[in-house]
Amino acid sequence: MADQKHRILMVSDFFFPNFGGVESHIYYLSQCLLKLGHKVVVMTHAYGNRSGVRYMTGGLKVYYVPWRPFLMQNTLPTVYGTLPIVRTILVREKISLVHGHQAFSTLCHEALMHARTMGYKVVFTDHSLYGFADIGSIHMNKVLQFSLADVSQAICVSHTSKENTVLRSGLPAEKVFMIPNAVDTAMFKPAPERLGNDEIIIVVISRLVYRKGADLLVEVIPEICHLYPNVRFIVGGDGPKRVRLEEMREKHSLQDRVEMLGSVPHAHVRSVLISGHIFLNSSLTEAFCIAILEAASCGLLTVSTRVGGVPEVLPEDMIVLAEPDPSDMVRATGKAISLLPNIDPQQMHNRMKKLYNWHDVAKRTEIVYDRALKCPDQNLLERLSRYLSCGSWAGKIFCFVMIIDFLLWRLLQLWQPTEEIEGVPEFTLPHHQDEEIISNFNKDQSLG
Amino acid sequence: MDNIISESLLRPKWRKVAYGGMQPGFDDNHTDESFLEDMVMNASVVKRDLLKVMQDSVSISQYLCIVTLVSLVWARTLQSTLDENSLLLLDASLFGSGFLVLLLTKEMRSLNLLFHYILNISFFTTGLYMLAPIYHPLTRSISSDSIWAVTVTLVILHLFLHDYSGSTIKAPVALKNPSLTSCVSLNASVVASVFIASRLPSRLHVFAIMLFSLQVFLFAPFVTYCIKKFSFRLHLMFSFGLMAVTLALVYTLHHLLFMLLLGLLVFISVVCPYWLIRIQEYKFEINGPWDEAKLCFNVTD
Numbered sequence: 001m002a003d004q005k006h007r008i009l010m011v012s013d014f015f016f017p018n019f020g021g022v023e024s025h026i027y028y029l030s031q032c033l034l035k036l037g038h039k040v041v042v043m044t045h046a047y048g049n050r051s052g053v054r055y056m057t058g059g060l061k062v063y064y065v066p067w068r069p070f071l072m073q074n075t076l077p078t079v080y081g082t083l084p085i086v087r088t089i090l091v092r093e094k095i096s097l098v099h100g101h102q103a104f105s106t107l108c109h110e111a112l113m114h115a116r117t118m119g120y121k122v123v124f125t126d127h128s129l130y131g132f133a134d135i136g137s138i139h140m141n142k143v144l145q146f147s148l149a150d151v152s153q154a155i156c157v158s159h160t161s162k163e164n165t166v167l168r169s170g171l172p173a174e175k176v177f178m179i180p181n182a183v184d185t186a187m188f189k190p191a192p193e194r195l196g197n198d199e200i201i202i203v204v205i206s207r208l209v210y211r212k213g214a215d216l217l218v219e220v221i222p223e224i225c226h227l228y229p230n231v232r233f234i235v236g237g238d239g240p241k242r243v244r245l246e247e248m249r250e251k252h253s254l255q256d257r258v259e260m261l262g263s264v265p266h267a268h269v270r271s272v273l274i275s276g277h278i279f280l281n282s283s284l285t286e287a288f289c290i291a292i293l294e295a296a297s298c299g300l301l302t303v304s305t306r307v308g309g310v311p312e313v314l315p316e317d318m319i320v321l322a323e324p325d326p327s328d329m330v331r332a333t334g335k336a337i338s339l340l341p342n343i344d345p346q347q348m349h350n351r352m353k354k355l356y357n358w359h360d361v362a363k364r365t366e367i368v369y370d371r372a373l374k375c376p377d378q379n380l381l382e383r384l385s386r387y388l389s390c391g392s393w394a395g396k397i398f399c400f401v402m403i404i405d406f407l408l409w410r411l412l413q414l415w416q417p418t419e420e421i422e423g424v425p426e427f428t429l430p431h432h433q434d435e436e437i438i439s440n441f442n443k444d445q446s447l448g
Numbered sequence: 449m450d451n452i453i454s455e456s457l458l459r460p461k462w463r464k465v466a467y468g469g470m471q472p473g474f475d476d477n478h479t480d481e482s483f484l485e486d487m488v489m490n491a492s493v494v495k496r497d498l499l500k501v502m503q504d505s506v507s508i509s510q511y512l513c514i515v516t517l518v519s520l521v522w523a524r525t526l527q528s529t530l531d532e533n534s535l536l537l538l539d540a541s542l543f544g545s546g547f548l549v550l551l552l553t554k555e556m557r558s559l560n561l562l563f564h565y566i567l568n569i570s571f572f573t574t575g576l577y578m579l580a581p582i583y584h585p586l587t588r589s590i591s592s593d594s595i596w597a598v599t600v601t602l603v604i605l606h607l608f609l610h611d612y613s614g615s616t617i618k619a620p621v622a623l624k625n626p627s628l629t630s631c632v633s634l635n636a637s638v639v640a641s642v643f644i645a646s647r648l649p650s651r652l653h654v655f656a657i658m659l660f661s662l663q664v665f666l667f668a669p670f671v672t673y674c675i676k677k678f679s680f681r682l683h684l685m686f687s688f689g690l691m692a693v694t695l696a697l698v699y700t701l702h703h704l705l706f707m708l709l710l711g712l713l714v715f716i717s718v719v720c721p722y723w724l725i726r727i728q729e730y731k732f733e734i735n736g737p738w739d740e741a742k743l744c745f746n747v748t749d
Contacts, residue, residue, distance in 0.1 A: 129738040159464045163484050164738040173479040180466035211740065215747045285740040288466070307741050312466040324741035355467040364469075364476055 006369050007039040007094055011111040012101035013074050015044035015062065019266045021290045022102045022127045025157075025181050027056075032362030034058045041093050043086075045075045045107055059427075063089055067107070077106040079113075079401065083408055086114040091421045097369055099123045100147075103130070103140065109147045116150050116383070117405045121372045124148060125155040125179075126165045129287045129308050141168045142391075146398050149386050152372035155179050155365065157288040158309025164287075170390075179364045180313075182356040183293035190299030190345035191274035198230065200337055203276035203300065205236040205264060205291060206283070213282030213305060214241030219326035220282070221245075222252040224333050231337070232257050236264040236272050273298040277343075278336050284324060286310050292319070297352040299345020303336045305329070315355075318348065380406055487736040496728060501721035503684070507612050509717050510672060510687040513694040515607060516709060518664050520697055522644045525657055535656035542663050543569070549671050553678035573659065580655040586646040595643050602640035609633035611669075637665040 010030060014022040030040040035058070042062040046052075047069075054062045065085055070076045090098070098115040100108035103126050112122045124147065131137045148154060148169035154176045156162040162178050165171065195201070202224070206212040218241075221233055235245060235258060242260070249258045264272055273279065279295030281304040288309050292302050296318055304310050305324040313319070320339070322332035380402075387398040460472055462480050470476060521538070524530040551562070587595055611630035641661030645654045676683040691713060699706040 131739050132734045133739075158466050160737050163487070163736065167484070167487070167734060167736075173483060174477050177476040178466070179476055210747075213741075215743055219745065284743070285738070287738075305741065308738055309466065312464055314467060315465075325744045355469075357469070360469045367476070 004370070004373075005037050005039070006033075006366075006373070007096045008033065008041070008369070009090065009093065009095045009098045009111075009115075010040060010042045010101065011044075011098060011105075011108050012042075013045055013069065013105035013107045014102055015042060016056070017047050017050065018073060021181060021288065024290065025125075025127065026101055027060075028182065028184065028358040029362055029365060030060050031058050032358045033365070034060060035359070036362055036366060038366075039093075041089070041095065043089060043107070043111065045069055045073075061093075065107070072104070074104060075107045077110070079110065080405060080408055082107065082110045083114045083405065084412060086111050087118065087409065087412055088421060090115065090118060090120065091418055092424055094423055095120065097121050097123065097372060099125065099369075101125045102127050103144050103147075104128065109143060112147055112151065113402070113405060114409070117402065117409050119377065121152040121375060122150075123153050123155065123368055123372050124151045125157070126161060127157055127287055129161060129164050129285055130168060132168075142394055145169050145390050146387070146394070146401075149390055149398065150383050151175075152375045153177065153368050155368060157181055158312050160309040160312065161287040177364075177368050179361055179368070180356070181288050181290050181293070182358045182361045183290065183297050183352065184358065185297045185349065185353045185356070188270050188273070188294050188297035188349075190297075190349045194345065195275075195277060197277075197341060200228070200231045200278065200340065201234060201276040202231060202278045202280050202303075202333070203234050203236070203273055203295070204280045204282070205269060205272060205295075206281065208235075208237050208239035208241040208245060210241065211284055212237075212239075213284045213324065214239065214245065216282040216284075216305070216324060216326060216329060217280075218244050218248045220280075220329045220333070221258060222248060222254065223326065223330045225252070225254055225257050227330065227334065228337060232259070234259045234261065234272065234276060236261040236269075238263040269294060270298060273300060276300060277340055278303060278333070280333065281305065281310070282324070282329070283307060283310070289313060293352070293356060297349055297356075299343075299348045301336050301339060301343050301348075303329070303332050315351075318351070484736075487734060489735075490731060490733045491735050493728075493731050493733060496725055498721055498725050501724055502717055503680075505717045505721055506684060506687045507672075507676070509713050510690055511610060511612060511669070512607065512712065512716065513687075513690045514664060514668050514672075515603060516694050516698065517690075518661060519603065520694075520701060521660060522657070523701065525653065526644070526647060528649075532650065532652045532656050535653070535660060539656060539659045539663065542660070546663070546667055546671050550674060553674040572662075576658055576662070577655050580645075580651045580658065583642055583645050583658065584648070584651050584654045587643060588646075592647065595647060599640045599643050602636045602643075606633045606637040606640065606665075609636070634665065638662065641665070 010026050012022060012026060014020060015026055016023055026042060030042060033040050040060060042060065044062065044064060045067045046064045051064045051066045054064060056062055065082070067075045067082065075082075089095070098111060098120050100112045100122065101124075102108060108124075112124060115122050126144075130140055130144075132141065144165075145168070148165075148171055151171070154165060154169075154171055156165050156176055156178055157180055159178055162173075162176050166173050166176055204217060206214075208214040208217075217235070224231055225233070233254075242262075245258075246260065249255055249260070261272065273295055277300065279292070279300040279302045281289060281292055281295075281302060283289065283305055284307060286308040289304070292304060292310065292313055295302055296314055302314065302319045304319060304321055306321040307324060310319075311321060320332045320336045322328040384399050384402060387402055388395040390398055462471060462474050462478060464480070464482060471478075521530065521535075525535065547565070550565075554561075609629040610633045611627065638661075641658060644661070645657045648654050648657060672683070672686075675686055695706065695710060695713075698709050
């Protein structure tokens, strides 16, 4: 069973050329799965004029479905609109398992639904945390419950995220796996020469929005600058709160001590990171936070708010945690500054190499795939009973939606029988080395 | 016994961490006893007391009575049982009593503020007097039935969206801005008054009824709010007095309406509070480490 090779379809609205935690997760996971000998195909929506089929490093095939995003890179939820193309891709690529990413992605939810209707095993990875209190979350949680009601296995990126997903979707806890993100340590190497300690540079790289705690930064930065005259800040990132940070800089006359870089392309993140000693993360909610891993891999000591999955991400001696209020963050930064002489970036980098590895993530995901394929096949009636238990009204609506989907699928079968869809020819690429993948990845980015 | 201890010593303990690969001896779907340990249920739920809720519901009954009284005046004027002189007298007496209440309940009395109010109100009255000829023939081409239907809908909308906890018109020093719904509610009531006024026979009628309606819809919430802040007991007494007067006046108009109003008042101040207390047990609130952290300071954009 262990050497069984899968043919996996990764589905998400979020993929290259967009950048973020989910995008890099899908990319690296796919690359490592390809290396393990599986076949991986990615499906996402069209980005600008990037539409159609593209090949990426290592023979990773990407379908940019000609479906325009309408809000925050999400496709318009049409429920059944994507059924024909999902079906064609599944049949053409002879897929054995569908893996959807991210709860916000409408394309992912729709593809999972169609794949279940067609009897495929599906795995879902949740990359984010959600509350239970506001109307947006209540709605989102219901959608997630619908999507996950019939999922074979689910993956979360941290233990906190697992707790959250289990509560939101009502899945049994043993069906939810915890497989974290990782970091490409070869791409995030520390500076070749150690920086001097007479001036301490604190780096912040994040989108400057409320959820990333930009308002905390506005309170914390002047306080730290006041307490430690030898500290300088480098703030990378853009967003609606940038104006507030710039106002703060004017108000406290810190123009020469706080440098604002604006948005930093992912390819340049390392060069910004290695110019500093401490990485400051002020997020108010975070399922995992890859930025911390990238900073730690570059040998920076991290100061972060204690929110969501952040406390699980690094061993205690590599991170200083603080409550999300300004005074505690100032205290934590002070502690980090006092710890700084004992930190060796190269040693930290070597530790990170042992702690996080995408190949390890791929192997653990492989186990989940094996489990998913072992799940018994179910007919429509058995599956409908699961949807029915989702709620007194919602359950009936979910069932109705699934029945229509089933009928549409049958109609498509009549219209274009499976045998008439041409399968793709098989080909294998010569094996790639790690370094090569990375250099190509960088090239892809600069092209994008 | 020893075996179990040595086994548990040999086997590394599961830790709630994401780093370091798969934990030896545990699958990735391992669910520890500490699972959902940090979940807090119903942390911020307020225990409600029936009497307190009933007392609070009086504000709603009171405002309902005020709106009913306004509708009564509308109906009487349309039936021509109230002439324009008595309407103007009513306006003047309402102004007087409103000012009196404001003066008596305000902590700091200043002539300046009083002057400010009087100036504003004289502008307002003059403007209304000049607009009355425009309102007068406004809905001539529309049938009375349609006007009644629209007015009733608007009044119901007004009651539904009204801000019962405060007042839309704030004192000059108020901090909080009124919400969108309360503004929509106020506008609905103003439009309803214009519709009613446009059915009346003379311009003076129109002016008198518009002044009356606007006085009540704009300032009554403010006045009752001041009374409530000044003394809760006075607020209760005032409300019960108002209810009694309203019920008596409605009884003279129509018996069925009286029953309806009585039923509504009982529903609002007895049934609804009891219902609210009963459904409290279904309250289910979940908090945990996944919640977005709240900032402990105010963010001003």
